[in-house]
Amino acid sequence: MPTRPRRATLATVAASAGVSVATVSKVLNGRADVAPATRALVRSLLAEHGYVPRPPHRTPVEGLVEVQLDEDLCSYSAEIITGAIEAGAASGVGVIVTQEKGTPRDGTSWAHDLVAAGRRAVITLAEPTQAQLIALSQACLPLVVIDPVNLPGIPMVSIGSTNFVGGLSATQHLLALGHRRIAYLGGPAGAAPNQARMHGYRAAMEAAGVPVRPEYVRASGGFCYPDGLKEGALLFDVEPVPTAVFAVSDGVALGAIQAARARGLRVPEDLSVVGFDDTDLAALTSPPLTTVRQPLREMGRVALRTALRLAAGETIESHHIELATELVVRGSSLAA
Structure with a gap:
């Protein structure tokens, strides 16, 4: 280390x-x-020397916690932010939401600005650079990362969910319905959450003695609707067409459903689809989406409470906290 x-x-x-x-x-x-x-x-x-002044001493209920995004607000991030705001209100701490797009800022200047603005801690849904991690550490400014896509070479505190177990339960659900031609429509190949969910899918298939067809495993460019639409269209050109799809996120699942309909496939009669996240859209789509629920709001609450503990100088039990996922069965999955 x-x-x-x-x-x-x-x-x-x-x-x-x-x-x-x-x-x-x-x-x-x-x-x-x-x-x-x-x-x-x-x-x-x-x-x-990369000097960053130490934040001024504050009592536990003073100061602000910054929650940082690197993309536009969506259902996923909105739930996490809501949880952080709720936990902040309960602790008497204000929460400021900012957006950093484009090239990551220089670590020292970023940390200096945060300290100067009176931040007690930072929660980020973005990917911090090593320079930023070092600068925040030197400034004694705690950082909590939500579900990091890439794991850096230096320690950091992060909050996530049981991605492997979620992928396992989603695939077991489809296997229990009698499906054997089950595809995995993933996110970026190197992303840690994608890898964990894919490994859960493969573990369930292997345990059931069902071979995984290489052409049924696809890595999309992201976790959003356009990624599912594009990769789903390519997936449904494969023969034989899969009878079920486990998607890395709700956005990818919804894109895959639209791609299936464009091919004349009915969901769930011809194709069962399971997503991951359980954002607001999952229950509103037609048919309602079967998905793996991440406790997004609770992830925000835990991130805020953990950030405050770090700011108070407390020792935390683990540098990575995983909250339990839960399969939510709705109308997009049907027996084969």
Whole structure:
């Protein structure tokens, strides 16, 4: 496990600049009684050392927690954010939701801005870079990641669900209905949640003695409706056509249903479909979607409570917390 880099201190910067700690402090606080050349030197060394000021001490109910997205708000993220806001209200802590699109920000400047804005902790549905993880650690600003797609090389605290068990139960449900030509319509090949759900699918098929056809396992570019629509269209060109599909998310499942209808396949009479997430759309689609429920709102609550524990200096029991999934049977799955 990589060693966490030591946090730069005022003394470190002062020694490099050949000035006193008090002079460095004056530069940080914008005091006017520092020579321009000295001020410029100290500022350059602060940036070079990646110095981030420590957040001010606060009582447990003060401050704000930031929840960060890297995409537009959707049913999945809205449920998680709602849970975080509910837990924040119960703890007397405000929750700020921000959106960071495009290239990830430089870690040091990002952490500095968060501390300056009075954040006590950060919860992210985005993928933090190693530079951001290091900068937040140096700033003593706790971070909790929701269902990380990629696992970084340095430790971080994350909240997820039992993806493998969810994939296992979804496939077992289809097998119990008599299906044998069962396809898996996945997300990005390297994404950790996708891999866990796919392994659950394969484990259920193997335990039932049903071979997995390579052409029935497809990795889409993402977890959304257009991904299911595109990859579903390719899947239904395969002969023989599968009689059931387990999709990596509700969005992919709904895209696959539309692709099936475009091929003249009826759901669930000709094709059973099971999704994953149980977002609001799952119960509203026609037919209502059988899916694996992630406790999204509870994931948000646990993330907020965990972030506050970290901010208070408490030791947590595990760096990765998994909440139980549950199969919800609706109208999109039918006996073969």
